[in-house]
Amino acid sequence: MTSQEKISNKQFGSLVFSFLSGFSTLFLIEAKLIKQDVWMSYLLGITVSIGMLWLFVYAQKQYPHLSMAEIFDELLGKWFAKLALCLYLVYMLETGGAAYRALSFFYTTAILPNTPNIVLMFLIFLCTAYAVYLGLGTLARSIQVILPFFIVAIVIVSFFIVREIDTNPFLPQFQSRASEIVFGGMVTLAFPFGKAIIFGFILSRVKNVKKIFSSTAIPMALSGLYLLAVTYMVFGSLGFNLSHAATFPYFSAAQLVRFGEYMERIEIFVISIWTVFTLFEIIVIQYIFMLVAGHVFRIKETRFFVFPICLLFFAIAHKSFIRMMDLSLYILGIYPISSLLPIVIIPVLIAFLTLVKKPRGAKKSVKINPVG
Numbered sequence: 614m615t616s617q618e619k620i621s622n623k624q625f626g627s628l629v630f631s632f633l634s635g636f637s638t639l640f641l642i643e644a645k646l647i648k649q650d651v652w653m654s655y656l657l658g659i660t661v662s663i664g665m666l667w668l669f670v671y672a673q674k675q676y677p678h679l680s681m682a683e684i685f686d687e688l689l690g691k692w693f694a695k696l697a698l699c700l701y702l703v704y705m706l707e708t709g710g711a712a713y714r715a716l717s718f719f720y721t722t723a724i725l726p727n728t729p730n731i732v733l734m735f736l737i738f739l740c741t742a743y744a745v746y747l748g749l750g751t752l753a754r755s756i757q758v759i760l761p762f763f764i765v766a767i768v769i770v771s772f773f774i775v776r777e778i779d780t781n782p783f784l785p786q787f788q789s790r791a792s793e794i795v796f797g798g799m800v801t802l803a804f805p806f807g808k809a810i811i812f813g814f815i816l817s818r819v820k821n822v823k824k825i826f827s828s829t830a831i832p833m834a835l836s837g838l839y840l841l842a843v844t845y846m847v848f849g850s851l852g853f854n855l856s857h858a859a860t861f862p863y864f865s866a867a868q869l870v871r872f873g874e875y876m877e878r879i880e881i882f883v884i885s886i887w888t889v890f891t892l893f894e895i896i897v898i899q900y901i902f903m904l905v906a907g908h909v910f911r912i913k914e915t916r917f918f919v920f921p922i923c924l925l926f927f928a929i930a931h932k933s934f935i936r937m938m939d940l941s942l943y944i945l946g947i948y949p950i951s952s953l954l955p956i957v958i959i960p961v962l963i964a965f966l967t968l969v970k971k972p973r974g975a976k977k978s979v980k981i982n983p984v985g
């Protein structure tokens with residue numbers, strides 16, 4: 614496997630979709646807040662997310678022979694670039710830690726209540742560390758194999774959930790204040806769609822630069838439609854009150870599915886696929902973290918740091934969000950604000966500097982040899 618293996622646009626799009634569709638349907642926090650008007654918050658969050666990633670795509674097209682980290686060096690200068698990249702490292706640490714905890718909380722709450730969180734997180738650490746070591750190309754090909762099974766499972770389960778819906782749960786509309794919709798949009802921007810901004814750091818690894826934006830925007834839009842469909846089914850099958858009370862509303866809705874009189878717990882199959890996608894999210898975050906850290910600290914052979922980096926994520930997750938309420942409060946109160954800098958402000962700054970500065974060509978720099 615070469616150190617700079619390229620992936621196709623279809624593989625990149627599959628990565629984006631699976632990354633956003635992992636545990637985006639786990640809590641449905643903004644849906645619980647805004648109820649039937651949540652589609653407006655979804656639309657706002659998705660639109661801003663696509664726009665911010667387009668700014669990175671624009672910068673990448675102007676400097677096609679540089680990675681995004683090198684573009685930061687080119688536009689911001691050495692030290693300001695390091696500062697900005699370190700902010701992304703912190704952002705990925707908090708996002709990856711939250712994903713660790715969300716997955717372990719789900720299993721210890723809904724499926725394996727007698728299993729300690731530390732055991733599940735250690736298993737996550739082992740799986741993700743090995744996957745990061747295998748590299749980006751292997752990860753992209755794995756997604757292409759698993760994605761069809763995910764789609765088939767979701768379609769089948771959705772068909773049976775829809776049968777439980779009697780009325781349109783999105784009616785009557787326009788029941789929320791504008792401030793509530795904007796706040797819901799900020800939550801949606803931060804979690805889950807704004808997280809796609811980190812894909813800007815692997816844009817240079819995509820084969821066809823001209824089609825990068827469509828390979829990004831289309832899967833993000835499809836992920837938004839998937840989230841909207843899940844919200845519709847949850848509200849329609851459970852109702853607003855039960856959806857608000859349920860810790861994992863989509864899982865509760867999936868438990869309604871029955872095939873005949875004897876086949877039950879079909880939702881376990883969906884949960885297994887969903888778990889794999891959430892693991893993919895953690896893997897992608899750790900992989901991109903390794904790339905950016907390798908550039909910031911001038912590490913030539915990052916493959917030797919796979920284990921320490923993944924262990925760092927494990928330690929952060931173990932010491933953070935000790936209770937489920939901590940994670941919920943963080944997503945609602947802190948994350949929408951703290952994520953504005955890496956998701957919105959820095960991409961706007963990079964696009965503005967790209968616009969006012971003429972590309973001077975790819976500068977030679979210390980070569981980083983990432984995994985994959």
